[in-house]
Amino acid sequence: MSTEQVNGKVLKHGTQTRTMHWLHLVAFCILGLTGIGFYWDIAGIANIFGGPANASLVHRWTGVVFTAGPLLYILLNFDRFARFIDTIGSFSKEDFAWLKVMGGYLPFIKVDKVPAQDKYNAGQKMLGWMIIIGCILIILTGFPMWLWRHSISAAFLNACYNIHFWTAMIMILLVGGHFFLAAIHPKSRVEFSSMMIDGYIDAEISAHHNGKWFAELQKTE
Amino acid sequence: MTSFVEKEGMTRRQFFKGTGILFVSAVLTGVFAKMGFDVQAASDEYIAKRAAGLYSLDESMTLRKSHLNPEIAQIYKDFLSPGEVKPLTAKSERLLHTRYGSEIPALIEELKHPAENEAA
Numbered sequence: 001m002s003t004e005q006v007n008g009k010v011l012k013h014g015t016q017t018r019t020m021h022w023l024h025l026v027a028f029c030i031l032g033l034t035g036i037g038f039y040w041d042i043a044g045i046a047n048i049f050g051g052p053a054n055a056s057l058v059h060r061w062t063g064v065v066f067t068a069g070p071l072l073y074i075l076l077n078f079d080r081f082a083r084f085i086d087t088i089g090s091f092s093k094e095d096f097a098w099l100k101v102m103g104g105y106l107p108f109i110k111v112d113k114v115p116a117q118d119k120y121n122a123g124q125k126m127l128g129w130m131i132i133i134g135c136i137l138i139i140l141t142g143f144p145m146w147l148w149r150h151s152i153s154a155a156f157l158n159a160c161y162n163i164h165f166w167t168a169m170i171m172i173l174l175v176g177g178h179f180f181l182a183a184i185h186p187k188s189r190v191e192f193s194s195m196m197i198d199g200y201i202d203a204e205i206s207a208h209h210n211g212k213w214f215a216e217l218q219k220t221e
Numbered sequence: 222m223t224s225f226v227e228k229e230g231m232t233r234r235q236f237f238k239g240t241g242i243l244f245v246s247a248v249l250t251g252v253f254a255k256m257g258f259d260v261q262a263a264s265d266e267y268i269a270k271r272a273a274g275l276y277s278l279d280e281s282m283t284l285r286k287s288h289l290n291p292e293i294a295q296i297y298k299d300f301l302s303p304g305e306v307k308p309l310t311a312k313s314e315r316l317l318h319t320r321y322g323s324e325i326p327a328l329i330e331e332l333k334h335p336a337e338n339e340a341a
């Protein structure tokens with residue numbers, strides 16, 4: 001690897017990916033906040049959105065954005081989506097080795113060298129699947145609660161409410177953990193600017209954190 | 222400065238994986254919708270059976286209307302509206318109507334002083 005390459009930049013996330021991530025993030029925050037307000041009947045949260053009735057409307061229509069955003073992205077960027085699914089769907093020996101040492105994130109697990117990773121490390125791959133499954137569950141249970149609440153049976157509606165709530169709780173915790181690792185943790189916070197700002201990350205960091213992917217990029221150069 | 226950019230496009234394997242996930246999502250949506258329709262049909266069937274059971278039980282009763290029940294009429298004549306069958310008197314209202322929520326403290330007070338209530 002030449003010095004020039006090491007000092008170079010790697011485009012990790014394209015404009016449309018970043019736009020979709022931002023859109024989904026903002027929608028998720030609004031949905032999470034209003035949802036928590038409804039579940040625990042917190043007047044302060046409902047009042048931010050102009051009272052319970054308006055907060056309910058905001059929750060529903062933000063749910064439409066939450067659903068339509070990724071769908072539109074997949075429609076316009078099917079190749080990116082397919083590559084993403086391929087990456088997070090491929091668990092290699094290195095991924096399992098990464099999980100054994102938890103990527104070197106835990107202070108009590110001593111690691112000399114973290115196994116080389118794809119564009120997304122094993123933890124991100126697992127998060128990716130959990131987010132996909134969580135979103136599908138939340139979307140599938142959310143719309144019947146809105147559109148067919150007066151015509152579907154009480155048992156099915158109750159199941160929708162429970163699945164919606166518990167999936168949302170797990171998703172909020174996952175996204176909290178994701179935010180901590182991607183924006184706060186000193187080992188990986190460099191990732192933040194690549195997804196939230198310009199899409200680029202230092203080649204040196206990429207070579208270190210995503211060695212397998214970086215080697216592939218070099219091959220295609 | 223050198224910038225490394227991913228090669229655009231996708232391989233055959235990536236295409237099938239992407240399509241596969243969309244297909245699985247569509248199937249999941251279908252399965253979930255089917256579950257919803259099935260639960261709905263089962264609920265409708267249960268409600269219809271329960272209603273039919275209540276109607277048939279009612280049809281088999283000798284006395285089907287409370288105002289035609291001679292025992293009820295006798296209670297009115299003897300106690301609730303002495304000498305006649307007159308519904309909605311103060312006494313029948315007080316004794317027969319269920320009270321809820323904020324009415325409960327007043328009911329407790331009434332029960333504490335049965336003599337005064339008898340006079341009413």
